[in-house]
Amino acid sequence: MAEITLDKVVKRYGKLEVVHGIDLKIAHNEFVVLVGPSGCGKSTTLRMIAGLEDISDGAIRIGGDVVNDLPPRKRNISMVFQNYALYPHMSVRENLGFGLKIAKQDPKMIEERVAEAAETLGLDALLDRTPAELSGGQRQRVAMGRAIVRHPEAFLFDEPLSNLDAKLRVQMRTEIKKLHQKVKTTVVYVTHDQVEAMTLADRIVIMRDGNIEQVGTPMEVFDHPLNTFVASFIGSPPMNLLPATVRGGAVHFTDGKSLPVPSRLAGKVRDGQEVTFGLRPDDLTPQGHGIAEGGERAQMELEVILSEPLGTETILYTTIAGQEAQGKMYGPRPVSPGERLVFDVALEKAHLFDAATGRSVAAD
Amino acid sequence: MRTPFRKTAGKVALWILTFVLMVIMCVPGLWVVLTAFRPNAEVLAKPPVWIPEDPGLTNFAKIFGFAADQVAIPVPSYFANSLIIALTSTAIALLIGMSGGYAFARYRFRFKNGIFLGLMLSRTVPGIALSLPVFIIWSKLGLIDTKPGLIIVYVALNVPFTIWLIDGFFRQIPKEMSEAAQVDGCTRWQAFWKIEFPLAKSGIASAGIFAFLTSWNEYALASNLTRSTDSKTLPVGLMDFTAQFTIDWAGMSAMAVIIIIPALILTFLVQKHLIAGLTFGGVKG
Numbered sequence: 001m002a003e004i005t006l007d008k009v010v011k012r013y014g015k016l017e018v019v020h021g022i023d024l025k026i027a028h029n030e031f032v033v034l035v036g037p038s039g040c041g042k043s044t045t046l047r048m049i050a051g052l053e054d055i056s057d058g059a060i061r062i063g064g065d066v067v068n069d070l071p072p073r074k075r076n077i078s079m080v081f082q083n084y085a086l087y088p089h090m091s092v093r094e095n096l097g098f099g100l101k102i103a104k105q106d107p108k109m110i111e112e113r114v115a116e117a118a119e120t121l122g123l124d125a126l127l128d129r130t131p132a133e134l135s136g137g138q139r140q141r142v143a144m145g146r147a148i149v150r151h152p153e154a155f156l157f158d159e160p161l162s163n164l165d166a167k168l169r170v171q172m173r174t175e176i177k178k179l180h181q182k183v184k185t186t187v188v189y190v191t192h193d194q195v196e197a198m199t200l201a202d203r204i205v206i207m208r209d210g211n212i213e214q215v216g217t218p219m220e221v222f223d224h225p226l227n228t229f230v231a232s233f234i235g236s237p238p239m240n241l242l243p244a245t246v247r248g249g250a251v252h253f254t255d256g257k258s259l260p261v262p263s264r265l266a267g268k269v270r271d272g273q274e275v276t277f278g279l280r281p282d283d284l285t286p287q288g289h290g291i292a293e294g295g296e297r298a299q300m301e302l303e304v305i306l307s308e309p310l311g312t313e314t315i316l317y318t319t320i321a322g323q324e325a326q327g328k329m330y331g332p333r334p335v336s337p338g339e340r341l342v343f344d345v346a347l348e349k350a351h352l353f354d355a356a357t358g359r360s361v362a363a364d
Numbered sequence: 365m366r367t368p369f370r371k372t373a374g375k376v377a378l379w380i381l382t383f384v385l386m387v388i389m390c391v392p393g394l395w396v397v398l399t400a401f402r403p404n405a406e407v408l409a410k411p412p413v414w415i416p417e418d419p420g421l422t423n424f425a426k427i428f429g430f431a432a433d434q435v436a437i438p439v440p441s442y443f444a445n446s447l448i449i450a451l452t453s454t455a456i457a458l459l460i461g462m463s464g465g466y467a468f469a470r471y472r473f474r475f476k477n478g479i480f481l482g483l484m485l486s487r488t489v490p491g492i493a494l495s496l497p498v499f500i501i502w503s504k505l506g507l508i509d510t511k512p513g514l515i516i517v518y519v520a521l522n523v524p525f526t527i528w529l530i531d532g533f534f535r536q537i538p539k540e541m542s543e544a545a546q547v548d549g550c551t552r553w554q555a556f557w558k559i560e561f562p563l564a565k566s567g568i569a570s571a572g573i574f575a576f577l578t579s580w581n582e583y584a585l586a587s588n589l590t591r592s593t594d595s596k597t598l599p600v601g602l603m604d605f606t607a608q609f610t611i612d613w614a615g616m617s618a619m620a621v622i623i624i625i626p627a628l629i630l631t632f633l634v635q636k637h638l639i640a641g642l643t644f645g646g647v648k649g
Contacts, residue, residue, distance in 0.1 A: 052546070077547065079543075082540075085538060085541050085543065086544075089562050102549040150549075
């Protein structure tokens with residue numbers, strides 16, 4: 001069993017604290033993605049799990065044992081690095097078998113394991129090449145092969161796809177997911193790309209400035225963001241966040257427009273409260289062009305400033321309360337700038353955040 | 365448009381220029397080699413004799429003491445001294461250079477930049493400027509005319525350069541290499557020897573050659589700090605051919621050839637390492 005537990009883990013560089021006592025429990029065989037903007041401490045956290053960075057305070061357990069003072073080699077984990085870190089003076093075969101050779105395993109067993117990993121990842125034909133003779137995607141696969149060969153308790157991935165071009169990235173993303181389904185192991189995966197996080201994760205850990213902002217399944221963090229940061233970070237295009245004031249059961253924007261307070265949140269706000277009204281573009285759709293009709297709705301007439309057709313949908317840019325807001329038009333028709341359309345607001349999907357704290361009012 | 369003729373003419377001119385420059389550079393060396401194989405009388409002949417009329421190994425026999433008419437110069441001792449001093453000082457300089465270079469490339473520590481700058485600045489001081497203080501200190505310590513005395517001086521002379529060169533090579537190796545090796549099961553020490561050292565080998569070999577050649581060819585300090593066959597090196601030994609009124613040019617040339625040969629052999633042996641273009645491909649870049 002390879003449960004990974006982080007207990008009030010702190011990282012300090014001198015006087016500078018970069019990770020502020022985070023708690024996290026990663027279940028056996030779970031795929032957890034740490035996501036956040038650069039400098040949020042996600043890579044540092046991963047490196048602390050790997051043993052490549054000292055833990056300043058708190059404890060990390062792998063499979064129940066505190067590993068704070070264990071060197072990387074004794075943690076029975078493997079890691080895929082952003083730049084792959086393949087050994088350039090060794091062939092693919094030697095790269096794959098290196099860890100087992102260091103562990104003085106039987107050469108025959110090494111050969112079997114290497115063959116097995118090569119087959120899993122489709123590297124059979126490349127075993128005698130050196131890393132310099134491989135393409136980016138192939139190097140990526142070798143790096144993953146090197147990780148699975150040792151049958152570790154957990155895989156750590158540090159932004160493994162960020163060096164690949166867009167097309168290959170999507171392809172490798174799928175491969176990583178398939179690999180995890182094949183080789184059931186605990187995975188901790190670091191990325192700054194929320195799409196990668198959403199598509200890969202069993203659970204997403206959203207980090208900012210050395211703190212965990214929210215932990216949850218992709219749908220949880222998407223549907224119930226705990227604060228404005230998570231709301232704006234997860235989802236593309238991002239959630240519209242509009243300043244407003246609650247008065248008489250309605251949300252009043254600064255430009256005089258207003259919407260009713262969503263009924264599920266009615267008891268959560270008080271009159272006069274300054275809030276941020278959050279609405280995903282998918283929930284702001286011109287009438288007749290939404291995904292699902294019915295439910296709690298409100299209407300708003302808005303002027304379209306710009307439209308971006310994407311095929312199955314068109315993204316519409318408009319202004320609410322002097323702020324740019326985005327809506328979506330499913331089953332699109334051509335829209336010209338300046339056109340005024342009546343938009344459906346799916347109120348049951350709308351969010352309210354306290355303006356001062358940024359926290360979702362639903363969470364309290 | 366350049367015509368084919370002008371193109372060819374330009375090429376020819378370039379070759380002639382190259383030839384002239386090469387002649388200017390090579391003739392003194394060639395003259396030394398030719399002189400090593402001719403009798404002393406021919407050296408001073410006017411007009412000069414280019415190709416030795418009766419080439420032979422007499423000069424070599426003489427300096428090794430096989431000829432009757434000349435006092436032997438203790439070339440074997442000088443040779444041994446040179447070899448011991450150059451090899452030992454190179455080995456020590458490489459050891460320090462490797463540890464130092466690795467430390468500068470990988471670790472952060474107090475005054476790192478200051479120390480590095482200090483090392484580099486020490487290279488700006490010509491060694492000969494230090495010869496008097498070194499002489500005084502060495503004579504007090506009893507290191508004059510000893511091999512260790514010269515070895516210490518050469519290590520000091522070579523260390524800044526080897527650290528600088530090796531640091532550059534380790535810097536090129538991403539630190540993720542050693543981290544990957546550590547995750548793969550290596551100790552830090554194993555990660556160094558199995559991954560980082562092989563990748564920096566060409567740099568370390570280059571540093572070694574430079575250090576060896578510096579020690580092997582050094583004259584100024586050696587001439588101050590050595591006295592006898594206990595420690596005299598080959599370049600200093602060359603001066604044995606100058607007497608009060610005569611200079612044995614032929615003998616001196618023969619010995620010069622002896623000095624050049626090991627350096628040449630060594631350079632050829634390790635030259636493939638000098639081509640530092642080790643195929644990096646382990647990382648994106």
